[in-house]
Amino acid sequence: KNEVEQSPQNLTAQEGEFITINCSYSVGISALHWLQQHPGGGIVSLFMLSSGKKKHGRLIATINIQEKHSSLHITASHPRDSAVYICAVKRGSNQFYFGTGTSLTVIP
């Protein structure tokens, strides 16, 4: 069983829709990252969370340490948000374990 579970695996949305991606983990963590990967491979870290909630533009990330659960929300989705979103949990030093990713397609 993977230590990090993400859902859904694939998501198609109409432009303007509110999107939620969920991440559950089963191990103790020091922090959680939400990553974005566009075709071509490069990964960008969107958020690093160890508690509570963070907001950056149209993106909001929350984490509940007790429930071992995090969510990434995208408000007013746009076609340029189309990418793979990956939940990564940090254990101890600088070692990450990753979810399988959510492939998001936003249709104009």
Place this chain on the structure above:
Amino acid sequence: KAGVTQTPRYLIKTRGQQVTLSCSPISGHRSVSWYQQTPGQGLQFLFEYFSETQRNKGNFPGRFSGRQFSNSRSEMNVSTLELGDSALYLCASSWGQGVNTEAFFGQGTRLTVV
């Protein structure tokens, strides 16, 4: 401030050959970790270096090795390449190893073994 730089970006090698990939972290960052991404297995942890010492290693065969230099640049080496080693190899750097130190990822090196 330059980001994490990985070279080369693309590489084609033949089975049985060996390959060396390079990762230059953000200036001042001392921790570098490496990951393999394949369609079947997703992203998997390879190893982590801090101040020239390997701190953790993932579940990969001994054909995968790495090192870190005094300027924090890191290399990973794969010997006796197999077709299954075809993957995107990513590195991430961070200033330290503390709980709240953020990691920054490179663009990756896409290795194709033929």
